[in-house]
Amino acid sequence: MNKKVTSIFIAVVFILTLCSFAAYYPSDKNELNNKIESNIVYNKKKHNITLSWSAFGTSGDYIITRGGSRLASDFVSVGSTSKLTFIDNKPNADKYENYYKVTRGAVTIILSLENQIFGPNMYFYDRKYEKAETAKNDINSQFGSIGLGGANGEWTTKRQAYYFKANVKDQTYDSGGSGSASSAAANSIELGFYSHIGGLGKLPSDVKLGSVFTRPHLSGGANATCTFWRSVENVAVMRDFAWTVSQSTSARRMLIESTSKYISDIGNTNFWGSGGFIADTHFTTSRPNWGGQQQWYTRNAIFPSGSGAMGGSYNMVWQGCVNPPQADEANSPIPTTPIIREKPFLFIDKDGEYKIFIPAWQKDRQGISWSSTDMGKGKIQDLLTDWYVTKEGDTDAEINAALKAGKNIFFTPGHYTLNAPIQVNRKDAILLGAGIASVTLEPTEKNTWGCIYADDKDGIIIAGLLMDSFNSTTYQIRIGAEGANADHAANPILLTDITCRVGGVQSKNIQIQTAMQINSNNVVGDHFWLWRADHGSQRGGDLRWARDRCKNGLIVTGDDVTLYGLFTEHFQEYEVLWLGEGGSTYFFQNEPPYDAPNQASWSSQGGRVDGYAAFKVANTVKEHHSIGMGSYAVLTGTDGKVNKKNGFEIPNSPNVKLEKMCTTRFAGSGNIQNVINGIGGSTETGKKRVVLYNNNTDGTQPYDEEFDLPNKESYPAYIDMEKK
Template sequence: MSFGVPEPNPPNWPDSVLLFHPSEEPLSILNRIEKTQDPWDKVKQTFTCENHFSPKRHALLFAPGEYFLDRNFEIGYYVQLLGLGSRPTDVAFPQCGPFVPALNKHLHPPFGTSLDTFWRSAENFRTASLQWAVSQAAPLRRVHVDADLLLHDHAAYASGGHLANAYVGGSLRAGGQQQFLFRNVEMKEEVTGGDTEPAITVVGQPKLRMEKPYITLTTAKNGQECFQLRVPLLLRGEKACGSSFDGAHEQIRDFCSVRVISSEEPINRIQEALDQGKDVVFAPGIFYLTKALIIRKSNQVILGLGLATLVAPKDGSPCIQVEPFVPGVRIAGLMLEASERSVSNPNNTETSLLEWGHADQKDAGEPDNFGGLFDIFCRVGGGRVGDRTKTHVDYMVRLHSGCIIGDNLWLWRADHGALGEDEKANYTHISPVFWQTENDEFRVETGIEVAGDNIHIAGLAVEHANGHQVVWKGDYGVVYFYQCELPYCASHDFAKDGFRGYFVDRDVKSHTVYAPGIYSNFRNDPVVISTAIQHPIEPNIRFFNAFTVKLDNLGGIYSIVNNAGTKAVEKGRSVRLQRIGEGHFFQ
């Protein structure tokens, strides 16, 4: 395949990419990283959330070798750490390394909070021990932890998270985590919780597995450093189990066919590269799209670094459109953000942030060449002030084509947002530093619609949509772990209209979901949802270990699945429903 003019290798990285080598002085490394960390309050001795909606983005790239640092360094908002080895053990922090503590100990004494610790990640390295006290959109991947992995910071609330393809040699301590997904993780000891025994759902044999694309750094024959794009292949059977670090099932692509795009470059260079068949790597930054990016070539990779953010065109077009009958596409590591719309439904079309296939074309996909979505985070509202009613979409994600694997999708209609200059918080008892979203602001009618067959998602979170959170219309779908918060700002109409946390269409015959959790926190009205999950009664539609919980405030959820299960109306008390056979449940 001809890719046009070769791209430079090594690429011309912008300033938002920091590249480190083991030969660099440790103090120099730490000083360079410090500017990417969250702000530090010297008096209260805490990192703060002031960068929660920051426009800054950074990637910390570590060349293979050992880094003997004399203190740990925090991974802040919109920061990604990437080891550049072919194995996690190639980049090692034997003494001190990355960590994420709870934030805002001055606002939430004495332990702070991890509930808003979003939008950061770390991949492909080895460390002695690790604290990673995060919530959604903060994944750990391809990591080797010699000793303990702490997913909490004392008693600070946390609501994470995603750990994939990892090894933990000591204890894996969940602490006060509300939920967490461990996928393909080798653990020498069992998971431990806080004061209560964790409820754990184990799936021993996933049907399919595909790892996220990643970048490595090697040395060419001429001694020059050069980069490679590694593209893991689809695995089945026994190969889909356990951690996998040997790179035995990967394609290796030279960066001469990879275009690195920075946010300072003309936007049309992105589509130009895609049309040439090149892979695209987005450097950390915010990209304001003027038209949708169209993917027409099979097996292309679109990879974002440092929480690279694509802001949707103002005409209602999606950020990314994958055309039908284009198999094997991988889209990874991107934030997709809604814009203030300049027009409303120009052609009376339904709007979304990511569209895969077309609603009017039946594309079954290719069973031997699945597409993939990895670490995709949608955001509608939050970071933009002004008229909050102008930021809205009908769907965050629509998957019309079949044969797609999803791995860590967090689709978030912002329940809170940044304050404008001199603007005061509307619910100061909830937060003095954020605006709490009202019902007509940042609207999303449906979180995700899945119409394609054979869609497998490990780690799906959909929060605060104004209608159904999930609508599933395709057959043979599988979801491993689902987390959902219903909209805090809902009125009684939300219940009257029959909206659900998870809705399976009446024509679906086969669907499986493991460990779905749906939470209510109705702030404004005592809304009562009759049931959290609704699906047709079919022998091959199965929900395992479903539960609901009322987090706080008013109303609640009166049943879990199809009007079966106890009410969740007592603050903080989860209600569970476990399936033991077709149509039979016990609590």
Template sequence: MSPAPRSARPPGRTALAILIGSVLALLAGLVAFSPMGPATAAPSEPEAPAIETSDTPDLGENVKVYDESTPAEQIQADFDEAFEAHKVSPDAQFGEQRYAFLFKPGTYDRVWANLGFYTSVAGLGRNPDDVTIKGAVNVDSGWNHGDTANATQNFWRSLENVSVVPEEGTNRWAVSQAAPMRRVHIKGDLTLAPSNQDNGQGYSSGGYLADSLVDGKVSSGSQQQWYTRDSSIGSWEGGVWNMVYSGVEGAPANAFPDSPHTTLDSTPVTREKPYLYVDDEDKYQVFVPSLQRDSAGTSWPDTAGDPIPMSEFYVAKPGDSAATINQALEQGLNLFFTPGTYAVDETIKVTRADTVVTGIGFPTLIPEGGVTALSVDDVAGVKVSGLTFDAGTTNSETLMTVGTEGEHADHADNPTSIQDVFFRIGSSVQGKATTTLVVNSDDTIIDHIWAWRADHGGAPTGWGVNTGDTGLIVNGDDVLATGLFVEHYQKYEVIWNGDRGRTIFFQNEKPYDVPDQAAWMNGDQNGYAAYKVADDVTEHEVWGGGSYSFFNVNPEVKLDHSFEVPEKDGVRLHSLLTVSLGDVGTISNVVNNTGGAVPNPAGNTTPRNVVSYP
């Protein structure tokens, strides 16, 4: 279609314009040669000097980098110092300690790495088998202050891009939310439960495994829910409520609800998380894997993608201002956040397509004055990963936004991705945020987030203290979530307004601290569903969704249903369940008016299951 012709110019317009232009030119000349002298131009702001970068950057004091020449005793001492300083400490869970332990290619004997809060271990090879740790990368119960019997608060730790040869054949990874294991080769067995899991103790509560190879058996034990994506395992044993697999070679057969396994042969769209490595010249690069469709199994050893030299990144360190970080973005640099906390007094704005924003060691952004901490324009291919957001004491309408509401550019060939990004309202501070994450861009991939309104914290929490309406709002079309954890918000916890959305694995707990029913009404409904699909959506699909109640402040509180969706042929849900934890509080139905109530008369914490809906 050709552009419409411009309107014809009115008669006499050209002559009039020339006359006006001549008069203005004459006046300008008179001003320029007046007795007062020539006009003085306003002084221009000096340009900020270009930010310098390096391919061998200083990663800061919170990062330890090892090579094969490092004595095993030194490595062990570093791990022990980090862990023991915060073992059974009342300040550890919401402290400012941040650690990243990085291993250059090689074999490391006699390493027993206990991981506490805010601790990351990663290999610096191109492939997991370039770094071999012989011993263990261990997460267990018995060390968390106030809850030594369980592993349900083993948050904020990670393992990436290494191979592990476990001592005595089994590596223990008893984690809960926000504790990803990615791109790992376990040369033996893997257990996801703590060592004291027998006799009703030692629960662990939700985790994420992706792009990994486990030669032997994975035992989930007391792990209540788990999501595994695009991996290969020898076998899987166990499961409590909601175990979900997509693209996992060796996964159990789909059998929900006879067993708690929901299995998809492949994952519709994936792009593995960017990762740091060193090249043959000992220079740092960030490898950005390519987009995949209908993927299964690991992406390595021949991961498709592109390396980016570290000289194209601004390496941010605690104390850097948002203005400096924005200057780096305006200069065309990517962002690499090192471990620590960052006060953000203006929005960090990503405006360039294909920008990589990543971090190691749980760098934590805290907005000041109610700003949005991070915004991403509606551009293609932005990759955001490895960040934690803490709401500030002044309410933020959002903590992170992607795209512009109402814009629907097609990004199917190069979507934005959000990976291992965690949001907290109420932790070390009494934070407030209306919504933590808003996704407006079409085709966005949300791959493992935990949005959490805190049920406990370093600072006091409560219904009127750390306030937050919603964890995630999706306005974009064709958005995919793989590994979605959203908990304890005060209204709808997920609102999905975009069409053709898909979620593979959803884990939710309703807010514990509802004071009474009157304080938690959605019109004439009791409470707010955990997962709301907007009434005008025509297509949506969910696999493996669990929602739990624990109304311990007032056990008389009721929720009408955990999933609320329009009755349309294109809206389909699979493998849903609700649980009343300890039979505390009531959820009257699973989805809309279907599923029945928990507490289930059959017994304590027995779920209600819906195999498919409608």
């Protein structure tokens, strides 16, 4: 394990000590087998920096040069030594603006405080020391060299985040260009799989980028339906923002001063995608184009005035937006967001230190949480004082110990193997990943429980994490123990930018009972993709049905749970099962499992009903309201005769209602035979819609059922889990 940042106060002397394995660049590939340990000590009183390292190279002195950033245009000589230590008595004023190259022979290592705090998978850019095109060239070189954009990039193990420091005076990160972001002339940043862009300013306008493009890898770049797993937040885009993406992609806290589009303009066919999510964003110059996107959820955005539709095919939800499209069969503008807390984010404060901003809860909000001069309501925590910064290789025991000691957790990009769940067991605890899919949690064979178990406590925040399933577990994430009943109305639990992935990569048979279960009351979810993989690096069809087992994407037993932007796909029974009272979902997207081999293997309610509804509200529920619901048939089972009776099922009850439902068929011979409770018509004859179902007398309430939920012993006995 890499040693952690330690802050030591001795009288008025502040010493920052970091020990890790340095980044290094050997010309001899055999050197790659050797790790060079390094150490940095910053003395605040003396304002000097001491470097030390383990021996490397063959002969001669160690030559030390210094730049203001990793990719600074100029590195100046600061000395040489035959020893394994060196003191720089005149470093740059900002301790984080000191990057050292130590060279001996053909080997060079790079030492910096930022590298030692955040590890090798976070890349920092600083316009003060770099050319405008430096960051773009660096990111695009990674995009091209490690397969982040090609077909194999979808399953790459590489994880990374790119952080931009605030602009200097009138300088920006725009290297100049013209035309669509997809064109070579645009000089765009191309963001690939499992990657994140973050601005380190207080406001999006503090970091200005030129153009940004997410290049689809299907149909020669025209089809974005598998452009997953990437995110961007807290930056401004000056020229063109071409966010041509599908699920598990997040754009937050953005200032779009340019054209923007959410569908590819490459080629001349298949201009379509399966997105998407954008929130807390101000579009200043033009109304965006969603083109052939199947669906999209947009929350708390400001658009230029105008009433024209902005594209989209089946289910477009605009919540808490200023100047949204007018309502029609595909577009559902909702005036306000009833309760929301924006996702926390990393930034550099005016004192030069890394901080985390934790936005405040807001009710009935319209528009963005920030202004051109104010970062918004919330609180600020010091990263090195209040947080434990993980690096790839850290264990569940270390992370749980930090949580128990009162630290919040900032996950840097990488893979984290877990012999037991991460246990979030105190009020206001935070797990924050860099991005949406740059941090992957992976249970080992020893861990039969899951990735995260959160106790029933006020104010917990879990954000920006991907949970994978190489081994069988009860859950991937569980919020509140079974039977949780605390009232969190004054300080709800927040889950944001959460991805649960079942299957796709492992070759052995696994069984997950449910990807996510929410037992606590007053939970707010802001953007989930719960996905049992319909494709991957392993063979599909009947093999996938038996290999990648998972009953439910989401089970909700808690009361007053509110979800925004819920994407849930391909699970083998009810994909969403709602048992709690007072629940709401604003936007739901679903495809049923492609791979049910025959109808007998995929029937519900004691075998009396073909298939399982995508969104099931139990007959015992008395109050529920959801809006903007889509389920799309791709039933390609082995025998070609697999159907689903209902897209959605709810009780016939006066205070239970679903609005703006849509079903259609994308592929395969099977159909969704009704939209909801036996009404609405079959997808065999095309797209079907039901505007409102609320205690309809022409619909048939589903049969009463008892549901097989995980039992109360489904937590690890050797961890001090809170029991109810």
